[in-house]
Amino acid sequence: MAGVVLKLEKVNAGYGKLQTLFDIDLEIPEGMITVIVGPNGAGKSTLLKTMFGLTTVYSGRVLFYGKDITRLPPHERAKLGMAFIFQLNNIFAELTVWENLKLAGHDLPQDVFRERVREVFKTFPRLRERLHQKAGTMSGGERQMLAMAIGIIRKPKIFLIDEPTAGLAPKLAREVLANVKRLNEQGYTVVLVEQNVKAGLEIGHKGVLVVNGRIAFDGPARELLAQKDLAKLYMGVV
Amino acid sequence: MNVNILMGTLVYGSVLALLSLGITLIYMTTKVFNFAHPRLSLFGAYLAITAMAAYITGKGIQPDLTVHEGIIPYRLAYPASVYIIGAVVAIVGGIIAAMVEYYLILKPLLDRGSDYLQLMIATLAYDFILMAVLFLYNTHVKIVSLLNKINVQSTSVDFSSYDLYIMKGYLTIPGDALYSTLIVLIITAAIYILLFKTTLGVKMRASIENPPLAEVLGINVRRIYALSWIISGATAGLAGFFIMMRPSVAGLKPISATSPADEIVVSAFAGSIVGGVNSIFGSLAGGMLIGFIEVYVTFFIGIATGLGAITKYSRVISMFAVGLFLLFAPQGLAGLYKKYLAPPPAAPELGEEEHEEGEG
Structure with a gap:
């Protein structure tokens, strides 16, 4: 069984005083693509940023290969082997x-x-x-x-990629996702936040659905893709 | 051409260039207009005056006003060590005042997510605090008596120790004009080398342009910001040193707890704005330009119109220049340079990997 690169335990986080994530428990397996999907404003990007220390964590722990990095600033996390690719201004x-x-x-x-x-x-x-x-x-x-x-x-030991296809033409977006897949084939662990649910989950191994700042699904990407009531879930009805 | 006025312009322009540089650097990194900036220079000047007075008194040094003959006649009233001590202490003073402002006031506010308005008000508050400190100092240690002790501002001895009398005295280059201009040129070159020829400079430019990404790459952005505060404090202190030497330039009042920081604040910000606010080299050029307008242009407007009193309103004329820039060239001198003078983006080149790799 693959090891766990990142682990979030009962994490409550947000920006300043605005809490946007609630009781997040999540494991990121080594060598796989974990795709985070969810409706707009659900907290997908916040979840990714929390992994990298770009938000305020009120409670809970973030572990990197078992080491507690909850209070570690982003530049120290980068030195540990985490890479974050922003959606814009990257x-x-x-x-x-x-x-x-x-x-x-x-x-x-x-x-x-x-x-x-x-x-x-x-x-x-x-x-x-x-x-x-x-x-x-x-x-x-x-x-x-x-x-x-x-x-x-x-x-890096892990790539955290925030909506890399946002604003790109469909052909270019497919190319970018192919590049993400290629990264994974080279052995990198990837966490991908993707607006294009179908295209994202198709290249992913693990799927995570975030709705209203909580995890609504955590399992194999194919299983999430096959969910008949995905649209229902996606609309925020849990 | 009036040489005396031109020389005065060089000193004043250099002082403004140094101050505008600091204001711009802080704006680019910390995103705040530091209203306390001119007071940092006064703090440096106070410390410099104290150190120089202590040194001159301690060593029993007497000024020598003799002009020595030679190919280039010169005067050496005080040994160079007096001025070096003054300049170094002024720089250290400026850095201390800047570090206190950053670490004790602005950084805690930034960590709490304060907005730019709160930060700006905080810089004003710090300005008042610094002013009160200087008042207290002035009450206990009369700064004027110290100034008399080191003979600066007494018309006969300031940087004139290093005046150059060229062509048998037909052309005199005052020491302060010579050194202030030289220092601005050296600082411009040093900043260019720092920003474009060193890895630290690339990190600095990156941290200014995109702080979150710089942090993601493992760069300690806060440390880079602290470095910009150090540079800003150092240049403010240096400006204070030159102001102390010849405050009469551009009608500045002699050093006191409030003066000339209160008078020069407007001009220093004008230099930063005319430079383009987001350009380090623009700020240096902007400071020089405002100095030129306030001293040289105002002087000739006075002569041309017969209204000599207009020189008292020199800052109004520089504000007029700021207005014109904001209306017609809001990106300032830096924007004009980019638009009309900057070379187009380099064409892609192939096969230079090895050459480039050697640069790092």
Whole structure:
């Protein structure tokens, strides 16, 4: 049985004084894609951000390979091997592609960094052509590539990806999800928050449905996809 | 061209450039206009005056006003160590005042999620606190007596120790004009190198542009912000040092608990706004431009119109310039540069991976 990368125990969290997550118990299995779905405003992104320390946790614990990281700031979690890819603003638009990559590997030994840059260029050859270009001048798809490349450079133990297909054309969105699948095939554990429920669950191993800040379903992605009353659940009727 | 006025412009412009730089840097990182900023420079100046007076008295140093002949005649009233001590103490004073403001007031408020208005009011409160501290200091240790002890502001000895008399005295470059301009140029170059040639600089630019993402990549954004407060405090202290040396420039009053921080605050913010608020190099240029407008342009408007008294209203004229910028070029000098002068984005290049990798 796969190990558990992340574990949330009775977590209550939110932003400032506004609580949006209630009594969350969740395990993220190693080497799998866990897809979090749910209606707008249900708390999917908040759940992902809570895993990375970007929200206020009022009670409960967040464990990373059994270590309590509940009070650990995001930059320390990054050092432990967690990578977070934001839905928007997931690259430094004012910096060049090269500077973005350099920043991603700022704490790596030079030879390791070089090796990883080569890996990135193998996966995304387009980025090599854009090396000196300001990242903000690239197309939407290229930006998503760079966002993932930033993650790959850090060779994290887990990728937390927040709605990577939001605002993209269907063809481009399929490409991005294929890239997510490829990441997982390379051995990375992925937690994916996805608006496109069907497309997301199709590439996932585990499915989590969040409704009104609570977990309404936690099981195999295929099972969640097969739920006849998924729409009902999705509309918030639990 | 009136050389004296031009030299005064250089000193005042440099002071404003240093102050505008600090204001802009803090705005870019902490997202707050720091109204206490000019007072930080006064705090630095107070400490510098005290240290210099103690040093001169302790060592029994007497000023020497003789002009030494040579290819470039010069005067050395005080040894350089007096001024170096003054400048270093002013910088340290500025940093201390800035660190107190950041760590004891703004950071706790930021951690509690205070909005920018609350932060701005907090900087005003800190300004009052700092003013009260300086008042208290002035009550117990008369700052004017210390100034007399070190002979600055007494018309004969300030930075004029380092005046350069070029062409047998036909052209005099005052020491303060020389050093203040030189320091602004050095700081501009140093900041360019820091921001664009070092990994720390890339981290700084990244933390300014997208703090959450920088944090996600393991960068300690709060530490980067603290660094920006250190730079801001240091440049404020340095500005205070130059103000102390020649406050008469641009009609500033001699140093007291409130002056000239209260007078210069408007001009310093004007420099930051004209520079473009979000541009470090813009702020340096903006400060210089406002200094030029307030001293040089106002002087010539006075001559041209026969209204010499207009120089008393120099800040109104610089405010007029701010108004024009906000109306026609709200992105300031930085925006104008981007629009008309900046080179277009570099064309993609192939096969430079190895070369680039060597840069880090």
